[in-house]
Structures are given as C-alpha cells and as structure tokens.
Amino acid sequence: MGALRTPRKCMEKKYDYENFPRTSVVIAFYNEAWSTLLRTVYSVLETSPDSLLEEVILVDDYSDREHLKEPLATELSRLPKVRLIRANKREGLVRARLLGASTARGDVLTFLDCHCECHEGWLEPLLERIHSEPSAVVCPVIDVIDWDTFEYLGNAGEPQIGGFDWRLVFTWHTVPERERIRMKSPIDVIRSPTMAGGLFAVSKRYFEYLGSYDTGMEVWGGENLEFSFRIWQCGGTLETHPCSHVGHVFPKNAPYSRNKALANTVRAAEVWMDGYKELYYHRNPAARLESYGDVTERRQLREKLQCKDFKWYLDTIFPELHVPEDRPGFFGMLQNEELKALCFDYNPPSESQILGNFVLLYRCHGRGQNQFFEYTSQNEIRYNAQQPEACVSVTSGSDLLTMDFCMDTAPQDQKFLLQEDGTLFHVQTKKCVQAEGDVVTDSFMPLLRDCMDSKLQKWFFRERVL
Numbered sequence: 001m002g003a004l005r006t007p008r009k010c011m012e013k014k015y016d017y018e019n020f021p022r023t024s025v026v027i028a029f030y031n032e033a034w035s036t037l038l039r040t041v042y043s044v045l046e047t048s049p050d051s052l053l054e055e056v057i058l059v060d061d062y063s064d065r066e067h068l069k070e071p072l073a074t075e076l077s078r079l080p081k082v083r084l085i086r087a088n089k090r091e092g093l094v095r096a097r098l099l100g101a102s103t104a105r106g107d108v109l110t111f112l113d114c115h116c117e118c119h120e121g122w123l124e125p126l127l128e129r130i131h132s133e134p135s136a137v138v139c140p141v142i143d144v145i146d147w148d149t150f151e152y153l154g155n156a157g158e159p160q161i162g163g164f165d166w167r168l169v170f171t172w173h174t175v176p177e178r179e180r181i182r183m184k185s186p187i188d189v190i191r192s193p194t195m196a197g198g199l200f201a202v203s204k205r206y207f208e209y210l211g212s213y214d215t216g217m218e219v220w221g222g223e224n225l226e227f228s229f230r231i232w233q234c235g236g237t238l239e240t241h242p243c244s245h246v247g248h249v250f251p252k253n254a255p256y257s258r259n260k261a262l263a264n265t266v267r268a269a270e271v272w273m274d275g276y277k278e279l280y281y282h283r284n285p286a287a288r289l290e291s292y293g294d295v296t297e298r299r300q301l302r303e304k305l306q307c308k309d310f311k312w313y314l315d316t317i318f319p320e321l322h323v324p325e326d327r328p329g330f331f332g333m334l335q336n337e338e339l340k341a342l343c344f345d346y347n348p349p350s351e352s353q354i355l356g357n358f359v360l361l362y363r364c365h366g367r368g369q370n371q372f373f374e375y376t377s378q379n380e381i382r383y384n385a386q387q388p389e390a391c392v393s394v395t396s397g398s399d400l401l402t403m404d405f406c407m408d409t410a411p412q413d414q415k416f417l418l419q420e421d422g423t424l425f426h427v428q429t430k431k432c433v434q435a436e437g438d439v440v441t442d443s444f445m446p447l448l449r450d451c452m453d454s455k456l457q458k459w460f461f462r463e464r465v466l
Helices: 008-012 034-047 070-077 092-102 123-132 177-182 204-209 223-233 261-272 274-283 285-289 296-304 310-317
Strands: 023-029 053-060 082-086 108-112 116-118 136-145 152-154 161-164 170-173 200-203 237-249 331-336 342-345 360-363 373-375 381-383 390-394 401-405 416-418 424-426 431-438 443-449 459-462
Touching: 023 034, 023 092, 023 123, 034 053, 034 070, 034 116, 053 092, 070 082, 108 123, 108 204, 123 136, 123 200, 123 237, 152 237, 200 204, 223 237, 223 261, 223 310, 261 274, 261 285, 261 296, 274 285, 274 310, 401 443
Parallel strands: 023 053, 023 108, 053 082, 136 237
Antiparallel strands: 108 200, 116 237, 136 152, 136 200, 161 170, 331 342, 331 373, 331 459, 342 360, 360 443, 373 381, 381 390, 390 401, 416 424, 424 431, 431 443
C-alpha cells in the first residue's frame, strides 16, 4: 500500500460510536470484474466498525457475465451483512443506486463505486460529521489505485476540491485560501463546490428531503454536478473529510456509456443555473438541440425547498470560477475574413496539459469546445471552455500564438486589440495576427506579422448553432 497523506491528528483522533448513525453501503455494478468487486466488498467489511455498518447492498444492474450470476450469489451468501439485489433490466447508474437506496435500513446512505478499497478509519469521520450536521453531504479523499498493477498508491498531495468548467465538466482544484482560513484545524472538513459523484455519504432522511437523484437522468454523467448544485442551493453543505480515505481504480473504459451525459447536464442547467445556462449553451451548441425530458417536477422541487439562485452559488460557493462576459459579437468561433472556412483552434494533448501549446487554424465546425474563444473587456482572447482558463499569449521573440494562464489583470503579452476593421493588434509587439499556411498540406496557423491592409489579417467572432 502506498503512503497515505493523512494528517497526524486524524490518526490520533478517538471516536465515541455510541450515538453515531448506522450506514447502509450501496454499491451498484454492471459487468464488473470479480477481483475488483470483491475487493470493494471485503474492504468495507474489514475496515468498518461492526456497530456502524448496518449492511452492504450490492445492486446488479442487469449484468450478463457468468461470474456475476450464481458464483457471485454463492460467494456473497457466506458474508455477513451483505445483500444482493438484481435489476430486471438495465437501469443505469443513477436508478441502480436508487434501487439500492430504496431498500436500505441504515440511517445514512454511503455510496461507493464497485472498484474501491476502503482504508482503515474511512467510515468513522463521515458518520461523525453527519451525526453533528445532518444536512452535510460528505465525501472521502479519493486515493488512487493503479489501473495496471492494482497497487494502492494513495494520494500524492493535499485533498482537492471539486469544481466544473462552463461545459459542465467536473474539474479538480486546490483548496482556495478563503477555505484554508475558514478551517480551524487540518482535520476540519473542506467545503467543496462539487463532488466527483462516485463516493459520498448522506443522511437517508436528508437525501430523500433533497429529492434523492433526478430519475429523469439516464445512465451516468452529469448527476454529480446536478446533485452538488442542489445541495448548496437548497441549504446543505458539500464537504470532503481529510481523515476519510477510499482508494479508487480509475478504469480506462467506464462500464457505463456516457452517451446520455449531455442530456443529463442539460437537465442540470435548465433546473439550477438560471440565466447562466446560456454560458453552457454557448460552449455546447449541440446541447440546445438535445432532448432532455420533462423537468417540471425538479423545478417544483426547487421552489418547494426555497432554494437559492445560481448567482448566489457562484458568488458564495465558487467565487474562484471566472464568469465569462460573452458579449454579443465577441465570443464563439474566431474566424478569418479571407479564409472563411478556418477558425482559431486549440486542442491540448490532455486536460492536464492545457498550457504552452500552439494555437492553430482549423476548419470551423460550430460545436464550440476547442474552437470556443471569448474576447474580454481586458482585451484578452480567452479559451474558457476548460479549466484552468487559458489566454492567447505570445512568447518573447516568437511570432507564434500559445496558451498561458489568464491573470487577474491582463499582461501586455496577452493583450490584443480587436479593431473596428477586424484587425487583431498585439499590443506588446505592435504586430497583427495573420492567417498563414499551405493549401496542399492543409496546415494553417495564426502568426504575428507587420500590420497591413489584408483580409488575412481580418478576424470576426461568430456563434453558430448546429
């Protein structure tokens, strides 16, 4: 097992279990490998104090692999406190979890993915927190289990908080200074704007009060952000407990398809984001055409619970997130006047390697994402589809456009004047952005050149909905 970055005070802390609520651990699975599924079950049984563990509920979401039929039932029949529930058809992760929750006898629901390993002392902090604050939804620190070797690697650094970008994709962030100031001890809970979604504990009564999961969501994807918004906007708190550690295998191929994730995130935007949903739609033009079902009941739930608006959430819970200006005519595809088929395009190798790569020109596709840019009142060209947000920049001595971190005040190397005639004038070098390339190789780039009256140096923003 890898070294766990657990504060010393966590290991020194003693718990009085007498009045703690008991928990039902719900684990949904579909065609999961025998080894990882049983590793999860046995680790829960072996690391959870008997007086705190009511039961382990495994929900089989209509698996068709032979080892998950009679062999699994036989294996689990030998284990105390373990129940196996089988769905009669494919339900998807959201409804499979609800199937387990509906039969749970514990006061607290603890949801785990089916490829986890619980660490000694993982459960007590979660239940203590919910005992003291029933409206708290608490997540463990998610440690890494290596995909290839299944070695428990632990956590490489401090716990992180969850966030999101304006495509409504979950993101990880370091704990902000305002939260460090609020915490009175390194073992205090860390408030988090969003959760990753797979691992958390919640009072069963409070889960039902909040409306459990949105059953209009299909399969998997987006439900974590929707639930996170709902927790905060409707009076609860979403937290990570630094003393609770659960290892997690991050599969290369998820067992559940994400093809319903777009409709799920549209439901979240339509119910919880108010006018800010337009920022999401600008970056996902296809989302406007997505069929997302009826959200009337979810809007009525929001009204019934007297939930706060999304501006309150952004201002109070996630003030670090840059809210784009999206002024008409200054966001979308940045298109060349002469080569009208070509747009600014930025496609980093991965989510973690967003900075330092070149901006290219590529055929305009109108789907947002890697061709979505915003021209701000600070004269930046922001690529704010992803986190961290990046701005078009110029390295000293180079004519190439690259990406660098956006700053609170735009530095000179990130300032471009979009002039009335469409010229993009770089303030620091006093050069203009020009489209250049080779038709034969179909390779084009925006480069800094001496300014002249040429359509190759004229640009305009265009939002095109599919």
